[in-house]
Amino acid sequence: MRLLISIPLSPFNQTTDNHQTFTLTGIPGMPEKDFWMALPLCLLYSITVLGNVIILFVIKTEQSLHEPMYYFLAMLAATDLSLSLCTMPTMISVYWFNWHLITLDACITQMFFIHAFGGVESGVLVAMAFDRFVAIRFPLHYTTILTHRVIGNTGAAVLLRSVVVVLPVPFLIKRLPFCHSNVLSHAYCLHQDAMRLACADTSVNSIYGLVTVIIFIVLDVLILLVSYVLILQAVLNIASKEERFKVLKTCLSHISAVLLFYVPLIGMTLIHRFGKHLSPFVHILMANIYLLLPPVLNPVVYSVRTKQIRQRIIRMFCGGKNGP
Template identity: 65%
Template sequence: MMSTNPFNISTVNHQTFVLVGIPGMEERNSWMAFPLCLLYVLTLFGNVVILFVIKTEQSLHAPMYLFLSILACSDLGATVCTMPTMLGVYWFDSREISFSACITQMFFIHLFQWIESGILVAMAFDRFVAIHNPLRYTSLLPNTVIGKIGLAILARAFCVCLPTPFLIKRLPFCRSNVLSHSYCLHQDIMHLACADTTVNILYGLIAVICTLGLDVMIILVSYILILKTVLSIASREERSKSLNTCVSHICAILIFYIPMIGASAVHRFGRQLSPIVHMMMANIYIAVPPVLNPIVYSVKTHQIRQRIRKMFQQTK
């Protein structure tokens, strides 16, 4: 359908977008297929095992592990909505995606992104309560409160993401319909528009500041309070034990935020870098955190590690 935008450019509302594998080396996309497929399998297996262990082991029905189960669900959701198209690009060279499917994928990618950030905040609060008031820990965070926190995180993420499909749909597109990655992101689709995208840019900036920015500040404040509480503990052994309960969560924070910041920095300031660097950072940002979280919690959390070992011994 042809129309004329304010810049007097002939525009086309694309029915499809084209996803990109290895830039300039599309014939070698299969090189990435096996590693991505392996990551996909490990992510599904690791997070399903975490959920199964927490569900079946009564001693793990504590706030910390219930938040971990929500994190595992978020990782599974993010994986399910991105990996099929990524594997389609790299394995089967299936690069076209319909406009509607692209916008839907974009919505769910950002939804699970905000959900995961919110869960990390909730887990920071959980660690503060556990260390500051261990005797009342479970009574201060009963299942009903955890359920309400989970619903609040979901509601916030949904409200933040809801405008983005409409902001994209209002834009006219012209010339290229080739995206930069093997999945759809708001900023990537937005750059193909032949119209003023100031509203999209401002909304994206406000959304990031009011969600990720605020979440990072709350996490920092939580850990300042945790350190203050830990330093007030007389016993060195108790201080060490308290801090050890935070190691897995700190690793989860780094796993989530470092690839995101790295991908954003490369996208914004690394235009002179090779397109392969952009591709690798984009794939790491979307595919690596969901596979690392269950590994970190399985290795660093004694109760989960013990239960997983016991489960496999029973299987044998």
């Protein structure tokens, strides 16, 4: 009888239980600071939602902005908005309400959308580089090359590529047992973060994670570099120095958006793969910068740097009818 009772209580049975929930993490070692983190976090999310909604509203309502460049900007704003909405529920629940538990299925769902919209943003930035190249290299044929159909097909291709590439990720995570720990490193779910908690071979997950990095980072960055080499060649063929400067200014907003997205993304990827010895705070800081910085600053950059959008926003808030 004692033997029968002792079997269920054995350490072996306890360690092989497969966790069906994860514990999200706030600031390591400073749980009392979580509430005060919620205040700037809510402010950042408010700026993100308001800024991107304003960009979408202005582009939709202003007939003069119905051009290829602004359609791609609308795609970028919609992607930034979607990416923020993916992380907002768990970030607010951890820092504001001190709710740290998330079910495995909810975690996998959030993981899919975060990585998918990250891939979409990368693809949209590549499409915007192509838009700038066509506008500078073929200005007279700009609208005939980038027709509504071409823009729509480009957006659909970017979305389809991201979904197809990220779709295996939930299934690769779902097959893994989590029997040692269920404490994640962030206030949201990422593939590489959940993968490290598995008590099984994760070679397939690691290899596929590397494949997605190559597709979304390496390949897209190479295309961006080639695009800007071609853009510079086209600019150098312009005789007037003032005209060269004017043309290059049209690329500054896009270059800023590219740096805002890829620098934190590459930094986070390198830290996850090679910075395991670093403080957990560094991991959390880089991951939060990657997810929060581009959606917050992209609308600001385009509102400040793009005259047409800036004028429409000023007119909208000032109530003027006859803006410049």
